[in-house]
Amino acid sequence: MTTPRALDGVTVEIYDTTLRDGAQQEGMNLTVADKLIIAPLLDELGVGVIEGGWPGAIPKDTEFFGLVDKEIEFEHATFAAFGSTRKPGARAHDDVQVRALLDSAADVVTLVAKSDIRHVERALRTTGEENLAMIADTVAYLVGEGRRVIVDAEHFFDGYRFDPAYALSALETAFAAGASDVVLCDTNGGMLPDWVHEIVSAVRLRSDGALGIHAHNDSGCAVANSIAAVLAGARQVQGCINGYGERTGNADLLTIVANLELKLGATCLPEGRLAEATRIAHAVSEVTNIPPYGRQPYIGASAFAHKAGLHASAIRVDPDLYQHIDPTLVGNDMRMLVSEMAGRASVELKGRELGIDLTGRPEVLGRVVDRVKNAEAAGYTYDAADASFALMLREELDGQRPTYFRVQSWRASVAYSEKVGGDGESEATVKVHAGGQRFVRTGEGNGPVNALDHALRLGLCEVYPEIEAFDLVDFRVRLLDTSHGTDAVTRVLIQTTDGERVWSTVGVGPNILEASYEALVDALVFGLMQAGIEPR
Numbered sequence: 001m002t003t004p005r006a007l008d009g010v011t012v013e014i015y016d017t018t019l020r021d022g023a024q025q026e027g028m029n030l031t032v033a034d035k036l037i038i039a040p041l042l043d044e045l046g047v048g049v050i051e052g053g054w055p056g057a058i059p060k061d062t063e064f065f066g067l068v069d070k071e072i073e074f075e076h077a078t079f080a081a082f083g084s085t086r087k088p089g090a091r092a093h094d095d096v097q098v099r100a101l102l103d104s105a106a107d108v109v110t111l112v113a114k115s116d117i118r119h120v121e122r123a124l125r126t127t128g129e130e131n132l133a134m135i136a137d138t139v140a141y142l143v144g145e146g147r148r149v150i151v152d153a154e155h156f157f158d159g160y161r162f163d164p165a166y167a168l169s170a171l172e173t174a175f176a177a178g179a180s181d182v183v184l185c186d187t188n189g190g191m192l193p194d195w196v197h198e199i200v201s202a203v204r205l206r207s208d209g210a211l212g213i214h215a216h217n218d219s220g221c222a223v224a225n226s227i228a229a230v231l232a233g234a235r236q237v238q239g240c241i242n243g244y245g246e247r248t249g250n251a252d253l254l255t256i257v258a259n260l261e262l263k264l265g266a267t268c269l270p271e272g273r274l275a276e277a278t279r280i281a282h283a284v285s286e287v288t289n290i291p292p293y294g295r296q297p298y299i300g301a302s303a304f305a306h307k308a309g310l311h312a313s314a315i316r317v318d319p320d321l322y323q324h325i326d327p328t329l330v331g332n333d334m335r336m337l338v339s340e341m342a343g344r345a346s347v348e349l350k351g352r353e354l355g356i357d358l359t360g361r362p363e364v365l366g367r368v369v370d371r372v373k374n375a376e377a378a379g380y381t382y383d384a385a386d387a388s389f390a391l392m393l394r395e396e397l398d399g400q401r402p403t404y405f406r407v408q409s410w411r412a413s414v415a416y417s418e419k420v421g422g423d424g425e426s427e428a429t430v431k432v433h434a435g436g437q438r439f440v441r442t443g444e445g446n447g448p449v450n451a452l453d454h455a456l457r458l459g460l461c462e463v464y465p466e467i468e469a470f471d472l473v474d475f476r477v478r479l480l481d482t483s484h485g486t487d488a489v490t491r492v493l494i495q496t497t498d499g500e501r502v503w504s505t506v507g508v509g510p511n512i513l514e515a516s517y518e519a520l521v522d523a524l525v526f527g528l529m530q531a532g533i534e535p536r
């Protein structure tokens, strides 16, 4: 028998504001084309409403609303245009910004309205009565034009704590004018879950209208506050993919959805869509050009990555002993990290991940654990360099590391001269044996490491043309102070791709060149091995 959950049988409407409030994040600047890529991803995820922007205020948003209807067929989501109530002392009918919301042709219009009397008097510079008239007039006008109108009650929680009667009058006015939902906004993001729960519960006692929650993360509680609001009766949640948004961000929509569905039993997305969460969040990151946050709950690359040896030994018995959910439910994977904190269980599980069965090989496991611990003490790091670890494992497995080539010697130098174009000022020469021949090749580059990489490839591509597809995509250097500054060593981490897969290798040495050489050689060997190439 399963234990009943607090939200079993409850449906929560998911309202995505990535394209509007998410775009208010510092450094984010979405083009119309970006929005046209992100919107279908949100629809694929199965959100109920996509807020596309503020037509009439931002020219790109006006253009986006003009295009979105023509270019994309949405399966699930309806579109919302965001804007504000009319100006004080005018009529909604005559307000150009309100007209732009109608012109956007969006089925839903979301109006930001003031509900904190201090904002009414000091920011709007009008009276409480006039603000209520602005809400009533604008909502009724848009409803009369056939739109579903959602009211985002800005600063509702702060306003309620200061003057509950006024905050409630704004909410009641919106419902009376025909708003389908009033969304209680923690605009300044300073609320705590207990406060949110208490206020939403109090509002519920006063109103039967549909409530929503829109939380910002300034107190680090946006997700918790959104969940508290739903537990107290809110039935719409607004938020952004990857928690994008102004200042510290909006509530991270996918964390909320995963918690509501998997922990509390609510229905937020169509059946099976939560399993697309990781893929879609990462696809949105590609468009925003903001690298995914590895430690993001549920969907981050590290969300189910285990480093401690003791965790691995329990996971070997049952993965659920060290994870709060099955990662596949959100489209993520469990990963084992091997490092100085590893034990034999970690190596065995990592081997399995790499397709190497180490059951019944305790001597190999013991050797690898010792080697990793000693290497990490000398500066290596394997949790960031899976490919170097895989090669080490193969070496310990009766010398299974393939010998594709042998470097007899290499040297690299930097020449200082006036730039005259070409590849660069640095030069490297390698003497390498491969395919039964000896090559001596010189490469140029914009630095000695780049020149060394070119020289190695020049020689090896003649025997292994597959190497031409390998690209170095990331190169990180760190000086390690292993003995209080007297004998610093250099660690280099390299990421390489063949266009499909990415692999990471590590090198350590007394200088950047030696460290880079080691990481470069591992990258080439691993790339060839992974492609199933036999030594020639």
Ligand SMILES: CC(=O)SCCNC(=O)CCNC(=O)[C@H](O)C(C)(C)COP(=O)(O)OP(=O)(O)OC[C@H]1O[C@@H](n2cnc3c(N)ncnc32)[C@H](O)[C@@H]1OP(=O)(O)O
Residues within 6 Å of the ligand: 054, 056, 057, 058, 084, 085, 086, 087, 088, 112, 113, 114, 123, 124, 125, 134, 154, 187
């Ligand atoms: C909490 C939120 O995040 S709400 C979303 C906020 N998003 C944005 O502001 C992005 C888009 N904004 C814009 O492009 C511009 O600020 C515009 C077009 C909306 C307004 O620009 P401007 O006309 O130059 O006015 P400005 O930005 O200086 O001031 C905003 C005006 O709106 C008024 N206003 C603020 N909230 C509301 C409201 N809920 N209802 C009606 N009017 C409002 C302000 O009192 C001010 O009026 P004033 O011009 O008479 O002083």
Ligand SMILES: CC(=O)C(=O)O
Residues within 6 Å of the ligand: 021, 112, 152, 153, 154, 155, 185, 186, 187, 188, 214, 216
């Ligand atoms: C409406 C909105 O974005 C806010 O109050 O934060």
